[in-house]
Amino acid sequence: xxxxxxRRILVxxxxxxxxxAIQAGCTFYAGYPITPQNELTAxxxxxxxxxxxxxxxxxSELAAINMVFGxxxxxxxxxxxxxSPGISLKQEGISYLVGCKLPxxxxxxxxxxxxxxxxxxxxxxxxxxxxxxxHGDYRTIVLAPSSVQEAFELxxxxxxxxxxxxxxxxxxxxxxxxxxxxxxxxxxxxxTLHATQKPWAVTGCKEREPNVIRSLFLKEGVLEEHNKKxxxxxxxxxxxxxxxxEKNTEDAEVILVAxxxxxxxxxxxxxxxxxxxxxxxxxxxxxxxxxxxxxxNKLADLKKKFLVIEMNYGQMxxxxxxxxxxxxKVKFYGRGGGGIPQEEEIMTELLxxxxx
Amino acid sequence: xxxxxxxxxxxxxxxVPMHYxxxxxxxxxxxxxxxxxxxxxxxxxxxxxxxxxxxxxAYDYWNFDVTEAAHGRPPAVAxxxxxxxxxKIVFTYQGDGDLASIGTAEIIHCANRGENxxxxxxxxxxxxxxxxxxxxxxxxxxxxxxxLTGRDIKRDGYPLKICELLALLPGAKYIERVxxxxxxxxxxxxxxxxxxxxxxxxxxxxxxxxxxxxxxxNWRLSPAEAMKWIDKKMTSYFPLGVVKDD
Amino acid sequence: xxxxxxCAGFGGQGIVTLGKILAHTGMLEKRNVTYxxxxxxxxxxxxxxxxxxxxDNLISSPLVSVPDSAIVMNLPSLLKFEESLKAKGxxxxxxxxxxxxxxxxxxxxxxxxxxxxxxxxxNKQVANMVMLGAYFKQKRMFFEENIFIALEEVLNKPELxxxxxxxxxxxxxxxxxxxxxxL
Numbered sequence: 202x203x204x205x206x207x208r209r210i211l212v213x214x215x216x217x218x219x220x221x222a223i224q225a226g227c228t229f230y231a232g233y234p235i236t237p238q239n240e241l242t243a244x245x246x247x248x249x250x251x252x253x254x255x256x257x258x259x260x261s262e263l264a265a266i267n268m269v270f271g272x273x274x275x276x277x278x279x280x281x282x283x284x285s286p287g288i289s290l291k292q293e294g295i296s297y298l299v300g301c302k303l304p305x306x307x308x309x310x311x312x313x314x315x316x317x318x319x320x321x322x323x324x325x326x327x328x329x330x331x332x333x334x335x336h337g338d339y340r341t342i343v344l345a346p347s348s349v350q351e352a353f354e355l356x357x358x359x360x361x362x363x364x365x366x367x368x369x370x371x372x373x374x375x376x377x378x379x380x381x382x383x384x385x386x387x388x389x390x391x392x393t394l395h396a397t398q399k400p401w402a403v404t405g406c407k408e409r410e411p412n413v414i415r416s417l418f419l420k421e422g423v424l425e426e427h428n429k430k431x432x433x434x435x436x437x438x439x440x441x442x443x444x445x446x447e448k449n450t451e452d453a454e455v456i457l458v459a460x461x462x463x464x465x466x467x468x469x470x471x472x473x474x475x476x477x478x479x480x481x482x483x484x485x486x487x488x489x490x491x492x493x494x495x496x497x498n499k500l501a502d503l504k505k506k507f508l509v510i511e512m513n514y515g516q517m518x519x520x521x522x523x524x525x526x527x528x529x530k531v532k533f534y535g536r537g538g539g540g541i542p543q544e545e546e547i548m549t550e551l552l553x554x555x556x557x
Numbered sequence: 558x559x560x561x562x563x564x565x566x567x568x569x570x571x572x573v574p575m576h577y578x579x580x581x582x583x584x585x586x587x588x589x590x591x592x593x594x595x596x597x598x599x600x601x602x603x604x605x606x607x608x609x610x611x612x613x614x615a616y617d618y619w620n621f622d623v624t625e626a627a628h629g630r631p632p633a634v635a636x637x638x639x640x641x642x643x644x645k646i647v648f649t650y651q652g653d654g655d656l657a658s659i660g661t662a663e664i665i666h667c668a669n670r671g672e673n674x675x676x677x678x679x680x681x682x683x684x685x686x687x688x689x690x691x692x693x694x695x696x697x698x699x700x701x702x703x704x705l706t707g708r709d710i711k712r713d714g715y716p717l718k719i720c721e722l723l724a725l726l727p728g729a730k731y732i733e734r735v736x737x738x739x740x741x742x743x744x745x746x747x748x749x750x751x752x753x754x755x756x757x758x759x760x761x762x763x764x765x766x767x768x769x770x771x772x773x774x775n776w777r778l779s780p781a782e783a784m785k786w787i788d789k790k791m792t793s794y795f796p797l798g799v800v801k802d803d
Numbered sequence: 804x805x806x807x808x809x810c811a812g813f814g815g816q817g818i819v820t821l822g823k824i825l826a827h828t829g830m831l832e833k834r835n836v837t838y839x840x841x842x843x844x845x846x847x848x849x850x851x852x853x854x855x856x857x858x859d860n861l862i863s864s865p866l867v868s869v870p871d872s873a874i875v876m877n878l879p880s881l882l883k884f885e886e887s888l889k890a891k892g893x894x895x896x897x898x899x900x901x902x903x904x905x906x907x908x909x910x911x912x913x914x915x916x917x918x919x920x921x922x923x924x925x926n927k928q929v930a931n932m933v934m935l936g937a938y939f940k941q942k943r944m945f946f947e948e949n950i951f952i953a954l955e956e957v958l959n960k961p962e963l964x965x966x967x968x969x970x971x972x973x974x975x976x977x978x979x980x981x982x983x984x985x986l
Contacts, residue, residue, distance in 0.1 A: 264636075269637060275638045297627050301625065319762065357713065
């Protein structure tokens, strides 16, 4: 970020996410290097030393997420970041964070799997991110930016939501978003952040009763009550935090549904199709959990068809089908293993689907 | 202040019955740690990390701030806490499965970074809560639920000497092995715990006290026999004393 | 206006820097830009390319499948990208390293002996900047002032700034002398 004159700077998604964390008051980062998010780790290393925060290159992803657990337990705004294989390792810690009602921000710049896969972009971790990912019955808020600017803004939102609901939030990007550079406008005034008091944090019990942070409840019925409280919180999030972008859906016959990088490709397809007179719309979920079931359901009532496009073999597809409740046609096109759906391919699918 | 039995009340220890088996070392270890905290007058600065294992609900007994941690991860959690709250006193309390098996990476790297925390490592050479299976510190030939004919080095490897291993790391400043097997040994254990906290208070770096602790239930011994077993069997493989004091 | 560019060469030829300066110049002209590298596991050697889009409109996809222009620094990159170039597109070739003629008849080919020019300047590493100069001169899309601001801000190495600027100027000169006419 070396432009001195302008508030508009050219940065990668990884760097934008890192700067957003700093702007949001994040004072603790622990992570383990993995491509394609290494720029983020490096950025945090530099910025934490400049801002007096803590940066730790952990011995493993397991250690990193548990360091974040500790920092969060002590009341800090804390984050970690990784890419798919590393995020799998963090699942244990994410489950504990939810169980202990601790806020944290976890960034996943997805790469192609399964296994080691390779370092090309992918969206194969949708299920893992939106269904909890680790053991137990829980959800994490999942934010899916599609541009560098939006990555910056959603990362700040991620910290606010994490504190507001005392729940981990996942920023879900892919290798393309992490690596891509775009102009970023740094807002002249800082965001209004939740000036969150954390009376529950473990900071020493001076002048108060001791605090205990736990997810273990052995007495009969207590764990069920704890789970009911969590579920109530998840229901509240589902009610209040759904975010999406909707374009040309009113007159659309076919609506493309895509998120993140893929939604940009679909935007181009929609514009081309519209120029040719085809009535095509676009829905871009910004929160993948909570998912915008309600609005898709309403559009399904109007018999609009949905073409779901993903960089995987059909994961968000299941949510769109759940939303449509069989009332309208849902079709899918996707590529995985690092393959990126191309405009022409999507156009062909669109054409076939329109005629069906 | 005195409690109902006219004993001096320990402020850091809640006045509730403990769930541990008769003759279990956790009861003694909890009490010693809490006495030391009171004596150093650091209760209001304490942040403890409870393990996974028999002492999983240690926070029901400790009267200061405590967080749980996933199995093996207390050193990582402690790192996060201590970096955010460097003026507080942070300790982990971990069993042999937690520290020496599933959490080996975390403890080595925590010590190697020289994290300014204290670790109390309860070594009873067996897995207590899950029903007496082999621990990384189970002695050669010792019978457990998963070593029915005794620990066989060809199949199970050797008991892990954590103190000696960690003493190699420059980040580790004070390491001592103690036992809860006699009044004198218990007094020494308390001195070691105090020294561990003092090491942290003086910002010297990582400290660890390994505590050889009886588990009569899973050893299939009476509490009195269990104490003798520590002195007779355990200390010959895990010698007592200061391993490192920089 | 939307200009889609692919820059390609082997690792170490400064492809990333080339692309970043292009995108940065676009940004300074208040246009929308995207830059995305084809990232690989290897740090040196191998082939490298990046995609840059400069547009007056919102950029939907940052990926470039049919470039308007290609800046190509070595032979493998020519073989990889010459087919995808748009009809009437501009192909900028580093003719010092590419002796092969392109098969395409529907494109404009701008041959720049970039490595030779850079070597004459005293550092063959600045061949990328020679190509950049040629590109800017040929396209006439940007204010020269912005190009040099971008150069300064992206490079961030004051000691190398002068030779890089000189290389850009040499590239510009090469185009003005040889390729004035249109296709």
